[in-house]
Amino acid sequence: MSENHVDFDFRLDGKAALVTGGAAGIGAAIAAAFARKGASVAVVDLDQKGAVDTAATLPTDSRGFRCDVADPDSVRGAVDAVLEAFGRVDILVNSAGVALLAPAAELSVKAWDATMDVNLKGTFLMCQAVGTSMLESGGGAIVNMASQAATVALDQHVAYCASKFGVVGVTKVLASEWGPRGVRVNTISPTVVLTELGRKAWDGPRGDALKKLIPTGRFAYPDEIAAAAVYLASDAAGMVNGADLLIDGGYTIR
Numbered sequence: 001m002s003e004n005h006v007d008f009d010f011r012l013d014g015k016a017a018l019v020t021g022g023a024a025g026i027g028a029a030i031a032a033a034f035a036r037k038g039a040s041v042a043v044v045d046l047d048q049k050g051a052v053d054t055a056a057t058l059p060t061d062s063r064g065f066r067c068d069v070a071d072p073d074s075v076r077g078a079v080d081a082v083l084e085a086f087g088r089v090d091i092l093v094n095s096a097g098v099a100l101l102a103p104a105a106e107l108s109v110k111a112w113d114a115t116m117d118v119n120l121k122g123t124f125l126m127c128q129a130v131g132t133s134m135l136e137s138g139g140g141a142i143v144n145m146a147s148q149a150a151t152v153a154l155d156q157h158v159a160y161c162a163s164k165f166g167v168v169g170v171t172k173v174l175a176s177e178w179g180p181r182g183v184r185v186n187t188i189s190p191t192v193v194l195t196e197l198g199r200k201a202w203d204g205p206r207g208d209a210l211k212k213l214i215p216t217g218r219f220a221y222p223d224e225i226a227a228a229a230v231y232l233a234s235d236a237a238g239m240v241n242g243a244d245l246l247i248d249g250g251y252t253i254r
Contacts (some may be wrong), residue, residue: 010234013038016086021096023050025195029222035060042082069122079129091233092130092142094123104158112159119163139182146187148248175242184241191248192219216249
């Protein structure tokens, strides 16, 4: 791409995007942002009705699909359905995730496994299924949702931190292997994001204490994460590959 052809509007016209965890929260914000930039969006979620309802609110030709990202058969079926509906996938965002928290000495194996299944294995399975189609079609952009918990240790987050550190590792390997073939892979690592769940989880003294540790003094808004996803998915980010974009107000610099 020549410097004279960088689109500073970060348009996504004519592109098809698949967003997991797209029925609510960060995923829904990203789906809406992509659609506003012109992309058709496959909203993929364990909650099929939520996915369909979210897709119906988007201004482009978008549709909802059910998928359990931890189940290889469900992933394959969902990706095949999306490819049949849209013809291709140009952008993949892995936003589906769980946070099952407990002190490390008390965390159950069930909670550990569930965290790894959704956050790490689910991200890999979606990358593999969609990425192979991108490689065949000659290119694409993948954005994996990591976390500030992929950079620093957080109390009671042993499984969550391990899964998100893993997501960054997977992303870097895919970026190395697939970058030469036209597929860019990056991560976004937010602090607490004020989704409906985020507001409930961090309301009160616990949230106030955490905000004091963030140089900007506040948590992030979903659209701030979506804005970063738009950039990373756009052609303007053609030289961004294997990066981890921290959106944490400076929390991890201290």
